[in-house]
Amino acid sequence: MGIPTKNLTTSGSIEQDKKIIQSWVNKHMRVNISDGRVFSGRFICVDNLKNVILTDAVEYKKINDEEDDKRRIGLVMLPGEHILSTWIEQPKKLQ
Amino acid sequence: MSDQTLPGTEWVDCTNFLSNVCSNMGVGEMLHHPTKFSLMEVMSVIEMMDPKMDTSYKTPRVRSVTERFIDGTLPSFEQLSMKQVLYTMDMLISAELQWYDGLSLPQTVFTCLYLMDDLCYVGEPSPEKPKSNIFILFTKMLFKRIDYLIETISRVDCKTEEEFVNSSFGLFTIRSLEGTDNLQEDVQEMIQHIESNQQDYQGHAQDLIDRLLFQQAFFRSREAVLFVDQDILSDALTYTKSCKELFQLIKKSHADMFGNEQEQVDQSDGQQDDPTRINIAFDHKITTRLSSAAVIKAVKLAPLTKTAHILDSFLDHMIFICRGAQQLYGADLDHILRFFVSFSKLDHLNVVSRCTLMYIAIQNEQAFGTDMKQLVAQHIQSHLPMMNNNHQDILKSCLRMDPAPLQKTNKNVQDILDEEDAVLTCQQWVDLMCNVIFNYMNALCSNPANTRRKFSHLIIEWGMIEQKAEQLDLWCIEELRILKRTSSDFTISGHEHLFAFTYYCIEHTCALCQSYLLIGFELQLYHKTEIHHVLWYLDYICGLRSQNMTKMLQRLPTDQDLKMMQSQLAQLTPGGKKKKKNKIKNLPPVLTVPTETTPLQKIKKKLIEVDTYISRGLYRFALATLIGKNENGFENIFDDGTLPNMNPLLRFNKRFQCFHLISQPPPISYDQYKSYMEHSYKDATPSDLLNVASENLNYSRQVMEDVLLYHKMNQNELLDTHQLQSIKDMIKMIQANMISITLTSMKMNSKTNQSATFEFQLCPQYPVIKLTK
Numbered sequence: 001m002g003i004p005t006k007n008l009t010t011s012g013s014i015e016q017d018k019k020i021i022q023s024w025v026n027k028h029m030r031v032n033i034s035d036g037r038v039f040s041g042r043f044i045c046v047d048n049l050k051n052v053i054l055t056d057a058v059e060y061k062k063i064n065d066e067e068d069d070k071r072r073i074g075l076v077m078l079p080g081e082h083i084l085s086t087w088i089e090q091p092k093k094l095q
Numbered sequence: 096m097s098d099q100t101l102p103g104t105e106w107v108d109c110t111n112f113l114s115n116v117c118s119n120m121g122v123g124e125m126l127h128h129p130t131k132f133s134l135m136e137v138m139s140v141i142e143m144m145d146p147k148m149d150t151s152y153k154t155p156r157v158r159s160v161t162e163r164f165i166d167g168t169l170p171s172f173e174q175l176s177m178k179q180v181l182y183t184m185d186m187l188i189s190a191e192l193q194w195y196d197g198l199s200l201p202q203t204v205f206t207c208l209y210l211m212d213d214l215c216y217v218g219e220p221s222p223e224k225p226k227s228n229i230f231i232l233f234t235k236m237l238f239k240r241i242d243y244l245i246e247t248i249s250r251v252d253c254k255t256e257e258e259f260v261n262s263s264f265g266l267f268t269i270r271s272l273e274g275t276d277n278l279q280e281d282v283q284e285m286i287q288h289i290e291s292n293q294q295d296y297q298g299h300a301q302d303l304i305d306r307l308l309f310q311q312a313f314f315r316s317r318e319a320v321l322f323v324d325q326d327i328l329s330d331a332l333t334y335t336k337s338c339k340e341l342f343q344l345i346k347k348s349h350a351d352m353f354g355n356e357q358e359q360v361d362q363s364d365g366q367q368d369d370p371t372r373i374n375i376a377f378d379h380k381i382t383t384r385l386s387s388a389a390v391i392k393a394v395k396l397a398p399l400t401k402t403a404h405i406l407d408s409f410l411d412h413m414i415f416i417c418r419g420a421q422q423l424y425g426a427d428l429d430h431i432l433r434f435f436v437s438f439s440k441l442d443h444l445n446v447v448s449r450c451t452l453m454y455i456a457i458q459n460e461q462a463f464g465t466d467m468k469q470l471v472a473q474h475i476q477s478h479l480p481m482m483n484n485n486h487q488d489i490l491k492s493c494l495r496m497d498p499a500p501l502q503k504t505n506k507n508v509q510d511i512l513d514e515e516d517a518v519l520t521c522q523q524w525v526d527l528m529c530n531v532i533f534n535y536m537n538a539l540c541s542n543p544a545n546t547r548r549k550f551s552h553l554i555i556e557w558g559m560i561e562q563k564a565e566q567l568d569l570w571c572i573e574e575l576r577i578l579k580r581t582s583s584d585f586t587i588s589g590h591e592h593l594f595a596f597t598y599y600c601i602e603h604t605c606a607l608c609q610s611y612l613l614i615g616f617e618l619q620l621y622h623k624t625e626i627h628h629v630l631w632y633l634d635y636i637c638g639l640r641s642q643n644m645t646k647m648l649q650r651l652p653t654d655q656d657l658k659m660m661q662s663q664l665a666q667l668t669p670g671g672k673k674k675k676k677n678k679i680k681n682l683p684p685v686l687t688v689p690t691e692t693t694p695l696q697k698i699k700k701k702l703i704e705v706d707t708y709i710s711r712g713l714y715r716f717a718l719a720t721l722i723g724k725n726e727n728g729f730e731n732i733f734d735d736g737t738l739p740n741m742n743p744l745l746r747f748n749k750r751f752q753c754f755h756l757i758s759q760p761p762p763i764s765y766d767q768y769k770s771y772m773e774h775s776y777k778d779a780t781p782s783d784l785l786n787v788a789s790e791n792l793n794y795s796r797q798v799m800e801d802v803l804l805y806h807k808m809n810q811n812e813l814l815d816t817h818q819l820q821s822i823k824d825m826i827k828m829i830q831a832n833m834i835s836i837t838l839t840s841m842k843m844n845s846k847t848n849q850s851a852t853f854e855f856q857l858c859p860q861y862p863v864i865k866l867t868k
Contacts, residue, residue: 007107007108007109007111007112008107008108008109008111008112009112010112010115010116014116014119017112017115017116018116018120018126020112021113021116021126022126022127025127025128026128028101028104030106033143033144034144035144035152035153037143037151039143044127044128044132044136045125045126045127045128045132045137046113046117046125046126046127047117047120047123047124047125047126048117048118048120048121048122048123048124048125049117050113050114050117053127053137053140059151061151061156063156069156069384071151071384071385071386072386072387073141073386073387074141074387075136075139075140075141076140076141076142076143077140077141077142077143078143078144079142079143079144080117082143082144083110084110085108085110086108086109086110086113087106087107087108087109087110088106088107088109089101089104089105089106089107090104090105090106090107091103091104092103092104092105
């Protein structure tokens with residue numbers, strides 16, 4: 001699994017932060033959920049319960065240290081309560 | 096997993112950032128694209144960690160076929176025993192049948208591990224692999240047949256998404272279909288090879304041959320359906336019958352071979368690694384490995400013993416279709432529609448047989464090889480045989496049946512222009528009817544719930560058609576008036592029917608309304624507290640239909656008719672004085688006289704009359720049971736205190752909603768129904784109602800028997816097989832209902848305190864009363 005290179009920090013203004021999240025729409029996001037599966041797809045939506053919707057999602061399930069089982073699923077909703085971590089694909093210069 | 100990001104980008108952990116922002120959002124607030132995010136998308140989403148939607152949730156990992164092949168848990172096809180090979184073939188037949196029943200291909204046929212990745216786990220055909228060769232041939236015919244079936248069903252629009260999944264999910268490709276051009280020769284060669292090398296097949300050579308021949312016959316019948324015409328239908332019929340015979344042999348051999356082991360097979364888990372398991376080739380959980388946007392759950396397949404009835408029914412339906420369809424090329428519209436109605440009443444219809452009929456029947460906007468317009472025109476002309484010249488001329492012009500332009504004398508320019516409008520209106524009218532008849536056939540080939548829904552739309556369409564028909568009739572009447580006024584030698588010929596087109600349309604609308612109400616019984620839609628409403632409305636529609644039929648057959652009187660009527664009147668009133676009850680006052684505003692009816696028209700009138708008396712009898716029975724407790728201990732069975740109160744006005748209007756969108760037949764409101772009830776049944780007792788119900792049904796039975804006798808007297812030429820069967824079924828239904836009414840009446844009169852309860856059972860023609868105690 002990829003190690004995140006950077007952590008995102010809040011700007012202090014909630015409205016500003018919401019706009020940042022809004023700018024993530026259609027960008028690649030990776031979500032790690034509680035049963036060990038990882039979903040990678042394009043970010044579509046998030047709500048106040050941290051439920052995340054991804055489209056063109058691919059599910060990765062670990063077989064062993066070197067191999068993952070891969071399965072294309074499409075439009076998925078990942079419940080906020082089961083999300084362990086999320087990564088967003090960002091240009092290198094911007095945070 | 097790939098960690099690769101696009102060039103110039105990197106992964107950034109936004110876990111805490113997202114948590115903080117979300118915790119500050121309001122209830123229900125969402126962050127998403129401002130425009131490209133709709134309710135439909137949200138509803139299509141698959142929720143992870145939900146057992147119903149997430150097929151990977153808390154399930155152990157299912158190994159791929161490659162992994163099983165490599166580690167030896169899945170043997171090569173050649174290593175399988177003959178029994179395993181035969182079980183695999185039988186299971187594939189069973190899987191296909193479950194696909195017909197609504198499961199998808201990945202859940203059925205493609206749970207066979209040896210079919211994965213284009214048969215690569217079977218390998219290429221080779222002389223050293225006799226079992227594999229047989230299996231490859233068997234599956235090629237299967238794939239080809241699936242391909243034909245998907246094509247057939249995709250071309251007709253009488254299925255819902257839930258009924259049939261025609262997507263192959265990319266699980267078989269062109270490669271799987273390669274080499275299917277010479278299947279018949281290949282099968283013959285293979286059979287010869289098996290017969291010459293019987294020792295290689297451990298006493299199962301004949302079983303293999305039966306299965307190959309079955310698959311071939313099944314494939315050929317499907318191929319014949321796809322390329323259908325009247326001549327090929329006879330081939331389809333032959334192959335289907337052959338399928339049926341071979342399937343009986345397969346069922347028997349399956350029962351002999353696997354009868355004792357079936358229970359063990361049913362209990363075995365797909366993940367067990369025992370290579371001697373009889374169902375080694377199948378693992379239903381392999382479905383969960385499929386990459387698909389749709390949720391495809393793993394479903395354990397039923398063995399052939401439990402699904403054989405699906406194929407038996409399907410083959411019977413195919414024989415019915417092929418046999419019937421052969422006779423329908425060149426038949427009239429009535430015959431065709433009766434065939435569709437008979438088909439829709441067969442037991443255990445599935446989506447494949449329904450779509451097959453629709454596919455065979457309608458090709459290139461023709462019904463069984465005849466242009467729909469032509470069928471409609473013939474139907475109009477045969478059902479309005481005494482149409483006046485105006486009706487005939489306008490229909491011919493509209494359908495271009497008479498290429499010569501209309502030659503009318505004494506016509507000014509304005510009349511000619513109006514005539515063109517009339518022809519255009521007629522063209523529109525006929526086009527609308529063609530469309531509605533296509534939709535009617537489509538509705539009959541849908542499942543009952545869909546049929547009812549489509550019927551409700553068709554009722555509204557017939558309403559529009561009837562309005563066009565009224566315009567045509569008014570034009571024809573105006574023409575008649577002009578002719579009478581301008582032509583000195585004009586006389587009524589005795590073929591002038593007023594509003595012929597309109598009555599024709601009303602007849603069809605009423606017939607459709609009747610079918611719409613009857614389907615509700617089949618679907619068990621009606622609550623017991625509204626059954627009497629429905630039966631009353633049915634009685635009302637049938638009554639209107641009967642009156643309409645009478646009016647349709649009324650014509651304008653000729654001079655001779657008028658003279659005869661005057662002399663009859665003179666005989667009734669001696670001395671020329673008028674009696675108090677003047678019969679002229681009872682005549683309709685426009686004087687009409689009945690026409691001579693043809694034998695077919697007589698039968699149709701009788702059958703409509705029968706419908707009226709049956710529905711009236713059933714209504715009176717339902718009403719009798721609705722009336723409250725009386726001294727005979729007859730209880731109000733509808734008084735169920737557990738049900739919530741429902742406003743009967745709302746229920747009545749909702750139930751008959753679609754009838755309020757048309758003007759003919761005139762819709763009835765709840766208040767009108769109540770006033771009719773109060774007027775007609777104010778002092779009726781249950782005993783009276785049951786007696787009259789019994790008389791109504793008895794009368795209808797007598798009429799049916801008269802119809803059969805009349806048919807016999809006319810050299811058995813009046814009714815076709817479907818009509819005869821329908822009449823015989825109706826007589827049985829009437830007799831059953833009469834017995835129930837008699838028993839109810841006896842219980843009521845027995846002065847015990849026991850009440851009679853009943854339910855309406857499903858019946859192809861009409862509801863049957865079944866007493867439950």
